[in-house]
Amino acid sequence: MKTKFTKFMAAALAAVMAFALAACGGGGSGEGGDAVLKIGSTGPLTGPAAIYGNAVKNGGQLAVDEINAANADGIQLSWQAEDDEHDPEKAVNAYNTLMDSGMQILVGPTTSAPAVAVAEKADADRVFTLTPSASQAAVTEGHDNVYQLCFNDPNQGTAAAQYILANMKDKKVGVIYQQNDYSQGIYEKFKAEYEGAGNKIVATEAFAKDDEKDFTAQLNSMKNAGADLVFVPIYYTPAANILTQADKMGYNPTFFGVDGMDGILTAENFDAKLAEGVMLLTPFVASAEDEATQKFVKAYVDAYGEEPNQFAADAYDCVYAIYNAFKETGLDASASTEEICDAMIKVFNGGFTSSGITGEEMKWNENGEVDKTPKACVIENGVYVQK
């Protein structure tokens, strides 16, 4: 009996000591220049959404490696990505694991439902959080320390309106939206921005269900109103029906979609000719020809053997934004998580801008929403081409 008790005590003591050591490490072990800024990330590395989490993991790692190799300012970063399986509960566990290993800044979570759960924890623990790709508006709501690098869902509407106003001002614009929170939210923001600038949407139509079949009435309404650009903030399944029927009617305006439209080319047996000339707002296109994108794509392909997607680019930009902002705080990597959080919030709210491959001159408002110049691409010969 006695031996058992001592064994138990010894084990417990050992555990406490290990924990204490780990906690020490969290405060930053080294002094001065050789301290490492610990960035953590969570995302689905396994399961059906694994493609997103792994892209974030790899994209972030690539940026961290580049920054460390350049070693321009004596700031070294570390990158640790944990699996959350796109599950809010597991995401909180993954977050706790990261906190135990001394995370100072969180780049994540990758997907929205986990991000909403983790944002709550990160707010309580005062960890500065910049999510690459969790796009629901609820992710940043009510948290002064949580920021998004991607446009949130409704703000895609604002961005689309800005892009159309800047580049296609002469077009007569019609809208077909779906009656769900995603599409309706985008439509309302789009309308506010577009009509706020003194323009008029010539026709607005809606539909209710994902598996709605007949869109001829909506398309006739667009056609009769003379719309030559139709904004479709909807998912690609109904969009495929709309494109087919418009083609049959002999009506071919420019269709302009947002991220829900991404994927239209993956529908099996889809005739890419139907999507010819369709425009969509997407922050990143691997085939874009600008130098920064090409450099990133090449480095990514060399490192991981596959073409990066939007999520990888978002994470890459996140790490650079964190790095640039951290330089402005003037802090040392040995600073505590809370000090870093307060200083980063000040920088992010204080006119800080960061340029990357998903947007030039990105800046953030106090709600944590990003403001950047939207990029659009057009489908030509079955591939996305950056405009």
Next chain:
Amino acid sequence: MNLLSNLISGLSLGSVYAIIALGYTMVYGISKMLNFAHGDVIMIGGYISFVMTVYLGMNGWVGLLIAIVTCTCLGVLIERLAYRPLRGTGSLAVLITAIGVSYFLQNVALLIWGANPKMFTSLFDGVKALRLAGGKLVVSPESLFTIAANIIVMIVLTLFVNKTKAGKAMRAVSEDNGAAQLMGINVNQSISLTFAIGSGLAAVAGVLMCSAYPVLTPTTGSMPGIKAFTAAVFGGIGSIPGAMIGGLILGIIEIFARAYVSTELADAIVFACLIIVLLVKPTGLLGKKVSEKV
């Protein structure tokens, strides 16, 4: 011109509803059950035809034939395995089973073909649309054929039910199951035949629907199924011409509501019309009033 163009859209959509509604109404007429899995048989028909034409490179019409045969077998099988054992246990049990079969079919399709939509190749791929009045009125070959098919199916079915021996047996079973059995009619066979015809029509409806509206997903059949069921009730469930008229009217109301009232309210208007018709004429437009004998 716009009116005419909307009318053609409405007739074309309504014809799809009508062909589906025929399946509902025949099965209801003979076995007094609502076969809620009917919409999903349509979806299976669409997928079978897709596999035949796109994966195996067959001609669209051969694909259609194979889909009809497959769905006919499927319909008979469903009736034999899921509904026949429950016959005589009350309508609620059969209704719940039908909903179960519906989910079962959807999930099987999800397992086999996945959730990513497939784009159906139209039966009339490459056939030019008819352009009338200087291109102002465009009539697609899908619309024309769907409307024609609807009329042909209606006529053939009416003749079959009224003029043939098997049709006579079906009517007898529909009128009085027990008496028909006493007269030496094989009730099981008659019901199987009804399911076979209804499911074969479902395959036709599936292929026609997917030709006009090409996005094919495991839930493709569910909403048209519900609309067609509405059409069957609208026209008077159990009545073959009623299903056709109900389907056409429903399609036209739906398209006109979208075009002239509001796209947001279209479905609400369709179902409001159903409620009004049922309030005024509870048996539907062509439904027979059956008085209970004491």
